[in-house]
Amino acid sequence: MVPMNRHHFFYLLIFTFLSFSPQDILSQEAGIDLNTALQKIESKKLWEHKVWLRLGYYSKKTFGGYESLVDSGLFFNSKNGKFDPRAELINNITGFYSSTISSKENPNSQCKFPARLKWIQSEVGKLNIPNIKCEYQTKFKNKIKAQSVSIVFSSYYMNNPGSTFGHTFLRFNKSKQSEVKDGESRNELLDMAFSYAANIPPNAPGYLMLGGLVGLLPGSLSALPYYFKVREYNDFEDRDLWSYELNLSEDEVHQLVNVLWELSLAGTEYYFFDDNCAYIILAAIETAAPHLNITERLRPWVIPADTIKVVAKYPGLVTDIKYRPSVRKHLFKRIKNLSPHSKKIFDSLTDDKGQSDINIFLDQAKSTEGKVKILDTLTDYISFLYPKEVQVQKTKSYKWKNKVLMARAALPVSSPTLHIKPLTIERPDLGHESMRFGLLGGQHEDRDETIIQGELRFAIHDELDGELGFPKNSQVEFFNVKARYSESEKFKLLDWALLRVASYTPQDFIKTTSSSRMETGIRRIFDQNCDDDYCVGGYFEIGKGYSIKPFTNGPLVTYFFVDFEMMYSQEFLKNSFRVGLGPRAGIIYNASRDLKFHLNGFYHYLPWTEYENYSEAQLRGRWSQNTHLAWDISVSHRYKYGTEGLLGLYVYF
Amino acid sequence: MKKLVYVITLLAAISFASLSANAMERMYGEAGCGLGSLAMGADGNQISAATTNGLGYNQLFAITSGTMNCIDSASASTASNVDNFIRGNQVALATDIARGQGETLAALGDVIGCSNKAALGQKLQKNYNKIFTKTSTMKMTDSLITIIQKDDNLKSQCSAVTNLI
Known part of the structure; x- marks a missing residue:
């Protein structure tokens, strides 16, 4: 036993006083009863309200009715809540009147759905509901102590296929940047970061990525102190972090915490290009701040950089941009x-x-x-x-x-603070749009005929595109399709790359970084191993090598790769499956941020085929006039197929 | 709800007041707040378990069931707060302490409620070897808190340590 002294007695006094705060008595006297509340929502048709639909992540189905993005039953009070916003609203209200004591295993509705409760009360007036103690929800809020919120973008990371498009998450700031003295930055390390991601087990093999792409893995929300993110991205993966502080009122920030609390109870399926981290975060923000309409500015598929662009371009939404160098x-x-x-x-x-x-x-x-x-x-x-x-x-x-x-x-002095200026050129919201349309025309020399080529790329960047907002000497493309028309061949598919990733990261004097490339899709076969003059096949290519800068700080990057290819086509002369191996080399000339040239060539040895040798060479130049328009010129030579030249323009949208 | 937290904090203060030892020392092997150990990989790698797009099922469970101990830490003691902080930041913290200043050191200062970050930096820099020759996080925490406790001036400037007699 601890002997009681004066201090302890004092604490006990406070304890006794706090247990009888006047609030308890007041809350039981005011407010409307269940029937009145139900009548009110009925007369107002509140389940059709924009905010209620957002709170449940409902969207209209093509053939009428609604469906929520969230799958977990934990997210709904009604059995059919995923498809029935009305039933869900009624069950929620009934739930709020329940006086079941809240526990970890069986939380009371008030504790499960604080965002819904807050909104409903703002619409129908104060509910006369039992005063329930929500222990975990309160702890959650107190831990976050949110004053403002930022969207954080972690830059593109080539070493992991799941991170090549970057990643976005939310950070709740314990104080606002505007409240900090000039020239000082606030300490963010103890802020809470919220991340939505597919539940890929740590150290999972790459094929699980595909599970994430097609939505086989459930997604969930995690809350970690920001320092984990800083250690992981900044220190461990050598990625820069960009924070965009949002102009939300204190009330909206608190409601956002409530919204995330509700979401954290449930999982949703994780589609990499749809319901991904980027989308869920924006949906949560506009649920908490209903005057914002952000997600309608997004395409049906979203990549993290798109979110950042939409947020940065939304009038008045961003109050401060902060850079955290790797x-x-x-x-x-x-x-x-x-x-x-x-x-x-x-x-x-x-x-x-x-x-x-x-x-x-x-x-x-x-x-x-x-x-x-x-x-x-x-x-x-x-x-x-x-x-x-x-x-x-x-x-x-x-x-x-x-x-x-x-x-x-042992040296008893403190180090001066290192100041690194933000590299505005790498700011992700400034980059060109991620979709690209191309129209090119040219001449095939040997056949002496005109070619017209159309291209469409869904995302996001290649090594010749303007480098503002993107990593230099790298390529990340998703769904890039090219088709062409000529008199003799008519309208034909040239290639359709599902995914194309390449990094030509030059060696610096410190770290040996290997370069690599990977691409997969369908493409036209030029090596004459086909029955017809024209045939297509499915392919997978991978290459590993090194890039160097022949002159330190110069604009040239040269690289050398060893390439391996696998290809499948039913139109092959011999076997329908084949492999190939060979060297690939090239030079990239970054004349400026917006003017770039790339000379490259490869040779592939194709054993067990009719024509075992194939090679290609290409010189290409591109000038980006602005972030929406670029001019492209190229000369290509394909073994036995001949030489062609193309000139045209790309539109980014 | 706020009052609940006050009560818990006060109760924690009472139980700490009853401890009277000169050096901070604890029974080893207690789990502390779970987050640090969750994020600690089997090979001691601090962040391998919290990779970019992959989060462990433990975390999923923790957040869905509301058992994540870090959310719980309103009731956790100063020591386990420091444990967690060191587990997540050891590399950067050691660097900052050797340099006598830095963002991670300042954040540690916030964890233990130190108003004078410069004085904290100086003191810990001087005692770098005492802290970082220890082999476990908890021992590092104990020696760190002891160093502050033994400096009367610093102790009075670090609110979370002031109450530890």
């Missing part, structure tokens, strides 16, 4: 800040890899300030190079870093 950006800034003398010491320390006593090297530094700079750069260097290893105590990298930090801690 670990790579930190390191490069620090290296840039080193004097030539310090850089030399830094280089010898990285060569030594923590074998010798750090102070032997450090003693050559001219000042404490110099030592601090060297050690701080070295710390970031190790963290950038070995993001996984530095987390595990047994590893060499962990020990090396710890050694550096011990030397750093």
